Amino acid sequence: MMLDRRTALVTGGSRGIGRAIAEALAAEGARVAINYRNSTAAAEEVVAAIRARGGEALAIQADVADGEQATRLVEQAVEAFGGRLDILVNNAGITRDALLLRMKPEQWDEVLDTNLRSLFFTCKAAARVMLRQRAGRIINIASVVGLTGNVGQVNYVAAKAGVIGFTRALARELGSRGITVNAIAPGLIATDMTEQLSAEYRGALEQRIALGRLGTPEDVAHAAVFLASDRAAYITGQVLVVDGGLSLG
């Protein structure tokens, strides 16, 4: 197995893409901490599914938009794993869409705090441990819209473009210590998040996808497993686009 004896923390692992990543890392042998904010039952279900397949997992509640909780989350995972953290996946994310002129400051703050500010705290806490280990993998879930822009999402696009910049800067800081930092930019993936979009808008987007279908959470999870594995040892500071060709134009 590619990730035998590794330990991993996935933020927002209770549903959607985070769940698929947690399960895929576990399927490759990693012990996985699954973070969630509200969905206790869903997170416990992911833990049970991993254990049923002979894997090791635990759930940790924390709101990553809160700096203290985000830091404590990483510390709790490290404690649970006996002092090690090999893989951090910053996946927790939300949207609060509105055109700029109608967007409320709270919608801006909530999205920036959850999708970007959280990384400052989780990465800082994880980097302390990874620097000691002289090894580690940080994988940040961005979005293609962080590269292309999107109407009605100045908050989300700014956060995801920020995640990409953060990834490149941190990759330079940590590279000499054997730690890689990469981002994945998914396109339109079938999860609760995209369920909120109108059928009309989804249909219009779908027509622009070269591969002709929405992505699955597993499509993204395969990329995360690759970036977490030894096979990606010489890849850092990159953005891996997993969008079925949506951003080709």
Ligand code: NAP
């Ligand atoms: P989702 O189905 O809505 O799931 C979001 C997950 O994040 C849930 O596990 C949720 O926990 C967790 N979460 C949200 N806010 C949190 C907070 N403050 N603290 C801790 N956990 C929190 O979303 P998704 O579609 O899987 O998206 C996952 C990531 O991929 C996000 O970063 C998103 O921006 C990105 N992405 C998604 C798409 C797409 O098309 N779906 C495309 C590009 C990028 P609870 O269950 O407790 O609420």
